[in-house]
Each structure stands twice: as C-alpha cells, then as structure tokens.
Amino acid sequence: MTSLKTFLPLSAAVLGLALVQCKKQDAAPAAPPPVQAQRAPESAAAPQQAPAAVSDVVKAKRPAGGEYLGLYLVDKKVGYVFNDLGIIPGREDRVRAINELHFKAQVGARLSERIHREERIYEARPGGRLVAFTIEQRGDGGTQTLVGSATPTGISVVRKRPGMQDETVNLPATTEVVEDADQVRVALLRRKDVSGAVLDGMDLGTYKLVTSVQPSEERLISGVKVKVGRAVSVSDKEKVPVTAYVAEEDGRLLEMEYGQTMKARAEPEAVAKRLDLVEVFGLTRVVLPKALPESAHAIPGEVKLVMENLPEKFQQDTYRQKFQREKDGRVLVTLSAKPPEPKVLKPRPLADPEGGENLKTSIIIESDNPRIVEQSRMLVGGEKDAYAAAKKIVTWVASTLQKDYGASADRATDVLRQRKGDCTEHSLLTVSLLRAAGIPARRVDGVIYMVNADGVPALYWHEWVEAFVGEWTQMDPTFNQVVADATHFGVGREGNAEITPLIGSLKVLEVR
Structure with missing residues (x-):
C-alpha cells in the first residue's frame, strides 16, 4: 500500500x-x-x-x-x-x-x-x-x-x-x-x-x-x-x-x-x-504578542486578533467569527461569544439543518449504542428544551470525566466506561450523548488561549463541540463552558486533517 x-x-x-x-x-x-x-x-x-x-x-x-x-x-x-x-x-x-x-x-x-x-x-x-x-x-x-x-x-x-x-x-x-x-x-x-x-x-x-x-x-x-x-x-x-x-x-x-x-x-x-x-507544546502552539484582554473571557465577550498565514478557505464568516482582510496578506479576526437567542430555541428532537450528518451514529460516535442512549436519557430526563438539555449533558461530562492525558480513547463507549481523558474524549462523549438526545452536534477543532507554566501567552490546539438548539451554539465540556468563550478560534470539524497545514505556520501579529 x-x-x-x-x-x-x-x-x-x-x-x-x-x-x-x-x-x-x-x-x-x-x-x-x-x-x-x-x-x-x-x-x-x-x-x-x-x-x-x-x-x-x-x-x-x-x-x-x-x-x-x-x-x-x-x-x-x-x-x-x-x-x-x-x-x-x-x-x-x-x-x-x-x-x-x-x-x-x-x-x-x-x-x-x-x-x-x-x-x-x-x-x-x-x-x-x-x-x-x-x-x-x-x-x-x-x-x-x-x-x-x-x-x-x-x-x-x-x-x-x-x-x-x-x-x-x-x-x-x-x-x-x-x-x-x-x-x-x-x-x-x-x-x-x-x-x-x-x-x-x-x-x-x-x-x-x-x-x-x-x-x-x-x-x-x-x-x-x-x-x-x-x-x-x-x-x-x-x-x-x-x-x-x-x-x-x-x-x-x-x-x-x-x-x-x-x-x-x-x-x-x-x-x-x-x-x-x-x-x-512548543512546536505547535501559536505564541501571542501579549495576553488577551479580560473581555475575551466574558459572556458575552469579544476579542480581535490580526493573523497571517491564514488561508482564504478558513476565512468564512460565522455567528462567532468575522474576517476582514488587511494589507500584506494580514487578516483581522473578530471572535465573539454569546448565548443563543431565547426566541429561536426549539424543543428536541430537532432536525439537522445540514441534512442529517450531525445526527448520524458511527463506529466512533456510537450514539445508538444502548449504553450511550441510556446515559443520555438519564441526564436529560423529560427536558424538552434542546439548549437546556444540552447544558445538562455538557455540565455532566465536565464534572464526571477526569482530565487525564494518557487515558485516550477513540470510541464514545470507551470514554463512557473509563470516564477520563483529554479534550478529545470530552468532546467525543458529549457529541455522542447530544445526538442520542436528538440534538444535532459536531466536534470543533481549533485553538484556545492559555498561559502555561512558562508564562507565555499563546493559542493551543483544542477540541470542543457545537450543538444545534434552534441555532448553532458552541460549548466546551473540557472547561465546563455552556457557551464557549471568545478565546476559542475554530478552524475545522470532527478531528479533520484539513486544519493540519496551519500547525506551525499560523501567526498572530496583534491583539486588539
């Protein structure tokens, strides 16, 4: 081969x-x-x-x-x-x-x-x-x-x-x-x-x-x-x-x-x-010229970053991310975060606005597995509001899974059984439980702001989730955020290799 x-x-x-x-x-x-x-x-x-x-x-x-x-x-x-x-x-x-x-x-x-x-x-x-x-x-x-x-x-x-x-x-x-x-x-x-x-x-x-x-x-x-x-x-x-x-x-x-x-x-x-x-850590992170402002952590919140080496295919405006081209190939990226609008929230189960892909089960997601279905039912109970149900799932995963690198798993049922893992396990289990509850969901890959032991402000590669509750909303079960804050910059989905060329090449020139 x-x-x-x-x-x-x-x-x-x-x-x-x-x-x-x-x-x-x-x-x-x-x-x-x-x-x-x-x-x-x-x-x-x-x-x-x-x-x-x-x-x-x-x-x-x-x-x-x-x-x-x-x-x-x-x-x-x-x-x-x-x-x-x-x-x-x-x-x-x-x-x-x-x-x-x-x-x-x-x-x-x-x-x-x-x-x-x-x-x-x-x-x-x-x-x-x-x-x-x-x-x-x-x-x-x-x-x-x-x-x-x-x-x-x-x-x-x-x-x-x-x-x-x-x-x-x-x-x-x-x-x-x-x-x-x-x-x-x-x-x-x-x-x-x-x-x-x-x-x-x-x-x-x-x-x-x-x-x-x-x-x-x-x-x-x-x-x-x-x-x-x-x-x-x-x-x-x-x-x-x-x-x-x-x-x-x-x-x-x-x-x-x-x-x-x-x-x-x-x-x-x-x-x-x-x-x-x-x-x-040092090889893949995106070092920032200065720390992000506190407003980036607030809900609602916002932060602006000037980036370079961000290909045009990743510059697609969404409800969280807006792009404005500047000179010399630079791009002003505005990241924002806010809860979904109450007037658009819908009861579950919901139809997938993208045709069903975000409700599918698979050998990895396993949302039709009896153990996943039963756990989802226990968490959601009789809650009909999709966003309220999604918050219950995210909160349970965040509070139940032990953060333990070296306990990785590639299947949702394995994560449920071992109840530990890193951001990929948190996101995988959350998406599986959301789909089992009739809530369209997918994993999001990108970077998140952190300052590690060396004191250097930087963006590190991370994974979180996005759920459709009447409109799309991003949530982070690793850090127990029912609204993923504006320190999250999403560039891909579902562990997709599409974002790999950004590793080592993406740069942030300014924090505004």
Whole structure:
C-alpha cells in the first residue's frame, strides 16, 4: 500500500498529539510494544511474475520488500511509515497491501506514542474489490483490532479488545477497489488522473479520493539528478492536497508533501526509525504578542486578533467569527461569544439543518449504542428544551470525566466506561450523548488561549463541540463552558486533517 493511505489519516494523529493544553501532565507511560512490519516477499512485488489479468496497481514499479518513510512535522522527526503491496504467494488472484504508522512525541512531561497497522486484501483483477482487512491500533487511543470482511452488500467488522468481549458491527458496503490502494503509482503508470474511494482506517467511512498527474521534473537525490513523476491526491475527508514524488526509473516514492507543515521522506529502515524527541507544546502552539484582554473571557465577550498565514478557505464568516482582510496578506479576526437567542430555541428532537450528518451514529460516535442512549436519557430526563438539555449533558461530562492525558480513547463507549481523558474524549462523549438526545452536534477543532507554566501567552490546539438548539451554539465540556468563550478560534470539524497545514505556520501579529 502506498504511503498516501498512511499519510491521509496521519494528521489525525498529529492533531491528537497537538490537542494537549487541556491534559493533565504526569509521569510518562510505558511505550506500547512495537508492531513488527510484515513484508510481502520480493517475488510478490515483481510485476513480471504476476499473472497477465491483474490490476495496474500490481504492474506499477515499486521497491521489492516495501519502503520506509520518515515523517516530519515542522521539520522535526515525529514518526515513520512502512508500506508494501503485492500478489499473495500461492494466491495469484489476491493482492495484499500493508501499511504501518508509528508516531511518537513528548507531550509536556509525558511520552505519547501511537501505532496504527493495516492489512487489506483485494481481488487482483482490474477493478478488484476490497474483500477483507485487519486494522491494529496500539498506544494513545487504546489497543484494539478490527477484523473486517467485505461483500458487495456490506461490511462486517469484529472489534477485539484486551479483556473485553468481541463486538460485531455491520456497516454499509465500500466502493474501494484495488487501484485505490496506490492511486499515485496507478495514475503515473497510466499518465492520466484516477478517481476512486478509500475506506478510512479510523472511522471506517468511505471517502472519495482523486489523484491528478502533474508535469514531471528533475530532482537532485544524493548528488544525482533523478527524473521524478509527480501526482497530487485529494480526499473528500482530508480536503488537503498531498503531493507525491516518485522516481520514474524504479518507482521509489521519494517524498510526500502535506501542505507546508508535514512531509514524508524516503529513508533506510534504520534512519526512518530514528526519531527526534519532539515536545509538542512548543512546536505547535501559536505564541501571542501579549495576553488577551479580560473581555475575551466574558459572556458575552469579544476579542480581535490580526493573523497571517491564514488561508482564504478558513476565512468564512460565522455567528462567532468575522474576517476582514488587511494589507500584506494580514487578516483581522473578530471572535465573539454569546448565548443563543431565547426566541429561536426549539424543543428536541430537532432536525439537522445540514441534512442529517450531525445526527448520524458511527463506529466512533456510537450514539445508538444502548449504553450511550441510556446515559443520555438519564441526564436529560423529560427536558424538552434542546439548549437546556444540552447544558445538562455538557455540565455532566465536565464534572464526571477526569482530565487525564494518557487515558485516550477513540470510541464514545470507551470514554463512557473509563470516564477520563483529554479534550478529545470530552468532546467525543458529549457529541455522542447530544445526538442520542436528538440534538444535532459536531466536534470543533481549533485553538484556545492559555498561559502555561512558562508564562507565555499563546493559542493551543483544542477540541470542543457545537450543538444545534434552534441555532448553532458552541460549548466546551473540557472547561465546563455552556457557551464557549471568545478565546476559542475554530478552524475545522470532527478531528479533520484539513486544519493540519496551519500547525506551525499560523501567526498572530496583534491583539486588539
């Protein structure tokens, strides 16, 4: 499997490590045991040994035995990936794609590590469908294995966790095919754009993926000029162009660029596994020229910031955020906070003004799980007013969950069971309980103002929620704010990688 499929969900891991300001800093936990890379044999990677009626994804050149890439965030080494793809020995009608992500960084006084491994099996024929997969996760986010089998009508997933009973989840069918396992090399081989879909390894949703071929170029690699093919991929989930550079002579993936912030570079195994000890607080925060005024904390409240390196796509006026362009690419951002208007409040259950997406259940949200439904019912009781019900949920989550970094969980039921976590766990459980109560809700990613132990005023990456109670209103269950104050600047939703290019590049020049 090409590193593209690792690189797309990678920024979710980056964001997860960056959302640190609301987390308790204790002694570092023991690192999770390493996952050993499983490699397809060299014969499986050699196109000339494959049967004739196979997909172009097998015919494309690639290094035998797989390839390693070091992962860099703001030029600091934070992890590596391993990828391989080839015909399964003894099964010429099947292709196996292996993909591993190892991510590690220092978070305050703690060491955070995440290991994500996927193995996918496809029919080898052109357009061959995805037939099975195994997804293993360890470290930050919890330990679990998802074993899936796919048919044209649906996907059955068995979830395995240490010390717990297995769970089976049935999901809609995916349209992912074998060419989607490495769209970059397929597009470069065909010299034409490729469009398809990918089953996301985190939420198991299927998202459109398009790869466009760009003009070739020459690059200096180890002092030698190499002709390089170039392709740009965009996922409907991530919405950020990922540029891949592939050596035309032997199919080596040389580098991938994820905006200006993140890169993956081809490296020998030993070099790829040699990581920098990166402290995420200092690396990802946005330092302010001075402290925010008290008015930013008031409800209603307001604050004005002059920013640069804020792309136009993020400059969309909302009920909380207004944007005014100034000279030299600067943007005046006005952040405000106030309670929802009483005259627009509605009883629950409410219809989702965006068509139902914010009421959906999923393998992560789990708002239809009996335990979530029962907890939501206990909290809300007979309260009909949606905002009053939402405040009960936010207050309960804020007062019940222990703030404990290192107790992360990727599923709402796990958060409910362990009753601890950081801002991502607080937001995940809140959204799940809100949807179970018939209140459209979603998670918001962005930055929040804080002054940590070093005394430097700064914006730190954070996650909170937004609920529709007749109109949209933002709430912060981590800090028990039934109205998220004006120190919150939202730039994305649902842990989406779309905001990752802002990390390390966004700057605040003035506080007004």
